[in-house]
Amino acid sequence: xxxxxxxxxxxxxxxxxxxxxxxxxxxxxxxxxxxxxxxxxxxxxxxxxxxxxxxxxxxxxxxxxxxxxxxxxxxxxxxxxxxxxxxxxxxxxxxxxxxxxxxxxxxxxxxxxxxxxxxxxxxxxxxxxxxxxxxxxxxxxxxxxxxxxxxxx
Amino acid sequence: xxxxxxxxxxxxxxxxxxxxxxxxxxxxxxxxxxxxxxxxxxxxxxxxxxxxxxxxxxxxxxxxxxxxxxxxxxxxxxxxxxxxxxxxxxxxxxxxxxxxxxxxxxxxxxxxxxxxxxxxxxxxxxxxxxxxxxxxxxxxxxxxxxxxxxxxxxxxxxxxx
Numbered sequence: 155x156x157x158x159x160x161x162x163x164x165x166x167x168x169x170x171x172x173x174x175x176x177x178x179x180x181x182x183x184x185x186x187x188x189x190x191x192x193x194x195x196x197x198x199x200x201x202x203x204x205x206x207x208x209x210x211x212x213x214x215x216x217x218x219x220x221x222x223x224x225x226x227x228x229x230x231x232x233x234x235x236x237x238x239x240x241x242x243x244x245x246x247x248x249x250x251x252x253x254x255x256x257x258x259x260x261x262x263x264x265x266x267x268x269x270x271x272x273x274x275x276x277x278x279x280x281x282x283x284x285x286x287x288x289x290x291x292x293x294x295x296x297x298x299x300x301x302x303x304x305x306x307x
Numbered sequence: 308x309x310x311x312x313x314x315x316x317x318x319x320x321x322x323x324x325x326x327x328x329x330x331x332x333x334x335x336x337x338x339x340x341x342x343x344x345x346x347x348x349x350x351x352x353x354x355x356x357x358x359x360x361x362x363x364x365x366x367x368x369x370x371x372x373x374x375x376x377x378x379x380x381x382x383x384x385x386x387x388x389x390x391x392x393x394x395x396x397x398x399x400x401x402x403x404x405x406x407x408x409x410x411x412x413x414x415x416x417x418x419x420x421x422x423x424x425x426x427x428x429x430x431x432x433x434x435x436x437x438x439x440x441x442x443x444x445x446x447x448x449x450x451x452x453x454x455x456x457x458x459x460x461x462x463x464x465x466x467x468x
Contacts, residue, residue, distance in 0.1 A: 179352045179403075180362040183329075206325040207372075208387070210455045215326040216390045217371035221364025228363075243363040247394040 158240070162233065171195065174229065181225050184218060188229065195233070197226040199259040206256060214254035223248065223261050223277040223291045230263035231273045231295045241273060241295040248291040257281055259288065271298050313337035313380045320379055320459050321372070330365070332372060335408065340381040344373045346407040353403050363397055363437075366407065366427055370395055370439040373411035374423040378443055381413035381421065384450040385459045388421055388443035395439040405429050407436070419445055 158177075165171045169190045175181050175197075184205060187198045199205070199214075199222045207215025224246050231241035261279040268274075273295045280287045308316075314337040321327045321334060321344075335343040346369050352362070371393055378388055401407055410432070411425035420442055427437040450456065 177354065178362050178364075179354050180365050183351050204325055204329045207327075209323055209325065210387070210453070215324060215368065215371070216375075216393070217368030218326055220367040220371060220393060221362075224364045224367060225362075242400070243397050245394065245396045246363070246367065247392070248367075249392045250390050253389065 165233070171229065171233070174232070175225075178225065178228075180221060184222060184225075186222060186225055194262065195230060197222070197229070197261045197263075199261070201257045203256075208253070211253055212256045214256065214259065216250060216254075219250070219254045219259065219279060219289055220246070220248050220291070222259065223279050223289065224293065226261040226279075227263045227275050227277050227291070227293050228295065230265060231268070231275060231297065234265065234268060234273075235297050239298075241297055244272075244294040244296050246291060246293040248289055250289050252286065252288045254279075254288045255281060260284075266292075268297070271296065273297050308339070308380075310338050313339070313342075315461050316379050316385065316459055317342055317376050319461055320376060320385075323455070323458060324372075326368070327372060330368070332369065334376070337376075337380055340377065340414065341410065341412045342373060342376045342380055343408060343410050344369065344376065346409075348404055348406055363395075366397070366401065366409075366437050367393070367395055369407060369409050370411070370425045370427060370437065371441070373409040374413075374425050374439065374441040375443065377411040377413040377423050377425075378421045379459070381416055382450075385456050386446055386450045387455065388445055391420070391442040391444050393439060393441040395437055397437045399434070399436055401427075401429060401436045408432075421445060 205218045263277045266274045277291045279289045317337045409427045413423045415422040423441045425439045426435045
């Protein structure tokens with residue numbers, strides 16, 4: 155956990171959050187990138203043939219879009235946690251609005267409420283225009299860092 | 308349809324999706340309206356020290372895939388049905404060093420919409436890691452004959468699709 159705390163501190167200081175993103179294997183596999191503009195962090199899922207789910211359009215696998223949005227939320231909340239630890243997803247609900255075409259996808263997370271233990275947020279994903287989202291999601295995360303290994307069995 | 312025919316359809320559908328091949332998602336079982344898929348342990352998904360649990364996002368991908376595959380076992384002919392919405396509840400932390408299973412069922416079919424539910428587990432079905440529900444949109448006017456449909460349905464025409 156100390157290592158994570160140091161990384162969060164370093165990321166806040168430098169504005170480079172990529173090392174944190176790369177900590178999550180699935181984020182690394184998908185090639186998720188992030189860029190910080192002041193308080194706003196925008197996440198990018200680069201076009202990648204490995205993420206295709208529907209080869210006929212072709213379109214990105216719906217699950218990949220969901221996972222990307224979940225990651226976006228997880229990082230946004232992790233960065234704001236009072237103590238070091240990764241925010242853990244409790245539930246995630248996603249509406250698909252348009253097919254995610256084989257091109258770069260972007261996502262941004264808005265925290266609606268952040269309590270001591272629970273964070274509530276919404277995520278928007280788009281490709282060419284933010285005004286034409288491909289999906290929107292809302293989620294709850296557990297912010298309690300401590301019992302991370304509690305029920306591994 | 309026989310279980311073998313369902314299994315063939317589902318396997319061809321999984322194989323046709325690059326991301327399913329990337330993750331190595333396999334069909335374990337297929338019957339009318341139900342499927343079981345497995346996500347094998349994947350070194351690329353192991354975080355190496357910091358935490359020892361599988362990221363929830365992978366489960367979302369797996370659930371979306373299984374739910375969509377379950378619709379293949381509920382419909383007469385293959386229809387490409389996009390996901391409308393998906394909700395997943397995470398109940399416990401999955402271990403990244405054991406395979407993950409998901410049972411999915413397409414439990415209601417209407418003219419326009421398919422309803423599915425799914426349960427994710429590792430060693431013990433009665434201790435689910437996550438539960439999910441999803442809805443899928445059917446194409447207007449039913450199944451569309453296409454090269455992709457031929458490929459998924461298999462049979463003699465598949466070789467040219």
